Amino acid sequence: xxxxxxxxxxxxxxxxxxxxxxxxxxxxxxxxxxxxxxxxxxxxxxxxxxxxxxxxxxxxxxxxxxxxxxxxxxxxxxxxxxxxxxxxxxxxxxxxxxxxxxxxxxxxxxxxxxxxxxxxxxxxxxxxxxxxxxxxxxxxxxxxxxxxxx
Amino acid sequence: xxxxxxxxxxxxxxxxxxxxxxxxxxxxxxxxxxxxxxxxxxxxxxxxxxxxxxxxxxxxxxxxxxxxxxxxxxxxxxxxxxxxxxxxxxxxxxxxxxxxxxxxxxxxxxxxxxxxxxxxxxxxxxxxxxxxxxxxxxxxxxxxxxxxxxxxxxxxxxxxxxxxxxxxxxxxxxxxxxxxxxxxxxxxxxxxxxxxxxxxxxxxxxxxxxxxxxxxxxxxxxxxxxxxxxxxxxxxxxxxxxxxxxxxxxxxxxxxxxxxxxxxxxxxxxxxxxxxxxxxxxxxxxxxxxxxxxxxxxxxxxxxxxxxxxxxxxxxxxxxxxxxxxxxxxxxxxxxxxxxxxxxxxxxxxxxxxxxxxxxxxxxxxxxxxxxxxxxxxxxxxxxxxxxxxxxxxxxxxxxxxxxxxxx
Numbered sequence: 001x002x003x004x005x006x007x008x009x010x011x012x013x014x015x016x017x018x019x020x021x022x023x024x025x026x027x028x029x030x031x032x033x034x035x036x037x038x039x040x041x042x043x044x045x046x047x048x049x050x051x052x053x054x055x056x057x058x059x060x061x062x063x064x065x066x067x068x069x070x071x072x073x074x075x076x077x078x079x080x081x082x083x084x085x086x087x088x089x090x091x092x093x094x095x096x097x098x099x100x101x102x103x104x105x106x107x108x109x110x111x112x113x114x115x116x117x118x119x120x121x122x123x124x125x126x127x128x129x130x131x132x133x134x135x136x137x138x139x140x141x142x143x144x145x146x147x148x149x150x
Numbered sequence: 151x152x153x154x155x156x157x158x159x160x161x162x163x164x165x166x167x168x169x170x171x172x173x174x175x176x177x178x179x180x181x182x183x184x185x186x187x188x189x190x191x192x193x194x195x196x197x198x199x200x201x202x203x204x205x206x207x208x209x210x211x212x213x214x215x216x217x218x219x220x221x222x223x224x225x226x227x228x229x230x231x232x233x234x235x236x237x238x239x240x241x242x243x244x245x246x247x248x249x250x251x252x253x254x255x256x257x258x259x260x261x262x263x264x265x266x267x268x269x270x271x272x273x274x275x276x277x278x279x280x281x282x283x284x285x286x287x288x289x290x291x292x293x294x295x296x297x298x299x300x301x302x303x304x305x306x307x308x309x310x311x312x313x314x315x316x317x318x319x320x321x322x323x324x325x326x327x328x329x330x331x332x333x334x335x336x337x338x339x340x341x342x343x344x345x346x347x348x349x350x351x352x353x354x355x356x357x358x359x360x361x362x363x364x365x366x367x368x369x370x371x372x373x374x375x376x377x378x379x380x381x382x383x384x385x386x387x388x389x390x391x392x393x394x395x396x397x398x399x400x401x402x403x404x405x406x407x408x409x410x411x412x413x414x415x416x417x418x419x420x421x422x423x424x425x426x427x428x429x430x431x432x433x434x435x436x437x438x439x440x441x442x443x444x445x446x447x448x449x450x451x452x453x454x455x456x457x458x459x460x461x462x463x464x465x466x467x468x469x470x471x472x473x474x475x476x477x478x479x480x481x482x483x484x485x486x487x488x489x490x491x492x493x494x495x496x497x498x499x500x501x502x503x504x505x506x507x508x509x510x511x512x513x514x515x516x517x518x519x520x521x522x523x524x525x526x527x528x529x530x531x532x533x534x535x536x537x538x539x540x541x542x543x544x545x546x547x548x549x550x551x552x553x554x555x556x557x558x
Binding site: 003040 | 496515528
C-alpha cells in the first residue's frame, strides 16, 4: 500500500490550509460549477479573459484537501497566461493524472514544468482521488469554454 | 441472549483477511454487507448441481432450479410476514423495486397537481424517480422536515398529509441511522387516504420486519445489505394493489399471451419479473435469510443496540466536542450507522487515513444530497456496524481517527 506521505505532501497541505485566489469575481468574469458526484464536493471557478489572456482567477466551494489544494495551485499556475498556454497546462496536468481524452486537440507538452503541481503526482497512486485532483481543472475548462462563447 | 460474535465472524471468510499484516475492520455494511460461507456455498452448490432456466423448461434440472428459486420467494415472504409469497417481486435491487412501484403506480394514478409526501431523510432512490414524475406528470412534492436530532418532525404530519396521494418514506435512515415510526406513519397516511411506500432497504437487514404490523402498502429492500449477494432486490406489495398495477418492464416471462395487436400480462409475481431473473442470486438471498433466521433478528438488533451504546460512549469519551455525531443519540431510536464530522477534517481525507489502518468507512453524501443540505454540509464520514462487528472494531476506528489529527 502506498504511504500517505506520497499523497499529503507539505506543499499540498499548505495550499489546503491557506488556499490562494480563493473568492469570487463579479461579471464580466465568467464562472463554472463542478461537482464530484461520488463525494459531494462542489467547486466554482471564476475567470476573466482579456485579450486572450486569463488575467484573473478565483475559486470557492468546498472539498477535500486534494481537490482544494489542486485548485489553489491551478489558479497560481494559470494566472496571467494566455488561453492557449492555460490549455497546455491543463493538458499536461491531466496527463500527469493519467487522464487521456479521445479527440483532445491539444498535444501533451512533456517539457512543460508544472512547478508546485508536480507534488500532486502521488495522487496517481490513489486512483480514487484522481477525480478530486481534477475537479477544479475540469471546472476551469468549462469556464474557459463559457468564456469563449461570450 | 447476546450474539457469539467471535463465532459469527468465522462464518465470514473476508473478515479473516489481513491487509499488510493487519486485520480488516469493515465498517461499511450500510453500504453493502459481507457474505457468510453459507451464502457462498448455497450459490456455488446451486451452480454446480442445479442451475437451469426457471419457469420455462420441462426437464428435471429446470424443475429443481425453479423449485429452489420459488423456495427463496417463500422464505422472503415468511421473513417479512407477508400474507402470500406471490406478493414478493424479485427485482435487480431496491432502487429498481422503488422505481417499479413509483413509475407503475404513479403513471396509472398520479395527475397534474397531485401531491406526494416524502421526507428529508430519503435516499436518492426515493427522490429522483419522483422528480422524474414531476417532470412527466406535473405532480408536487412535499417534505416532512427533521428535528434537531435527526428524527422525523411529525408534529404537523396530519396537515402535511392533507390531500396527499402517496406517502413514501424510509424505515431507517442510511445516513443518520434514525429509525422512523413506520406503523404510526402508515396509519396516519391511511387516515388521510394516502398510499404508503416504505424504503426498507436499511431496516430489513437489522430489524425484525412485519409488513402486517406496519400495515404498509409497498416496501422495497435489497439482498446485498442483508448478507445476500448483490444483483437482487425485493418489492413487496399488497396482492390487491399489485394486481391492479400495470406491468413495468415488458418482455419474456411476464406475459400470458402476446399477439400482433397486443399482450396479456401474466399473473403475479411473474407479471413484474420480465426476462431471466438473477436466479443464482435469488437462491443466495434465500440462504442469507436462513442464516439470519438461525441467528435471530431480535439478537441482531440487541447486538447492534449494544454496539451503538459502545460507539457513542467511545466517541464522546475520547473526542468530546471534536466529534459531531449526526442523528439520534439514543440507541433505541437508531441503528448502528453513524455519520459524523471530526475535527474539521474532510471526510474523504479521513477515510483515506483510516484506510491505512484497514478501517473501511464511507465518505461522501451517501446518496442523500438533500439531507446533506439540511445538515449544512457536503459530506460526512459514515461508519456502519453489523452483526459481525465488535467493540474491537469500534476501538480500531477511534484509534485511526486519532492518527488522522496528526496529519491535518
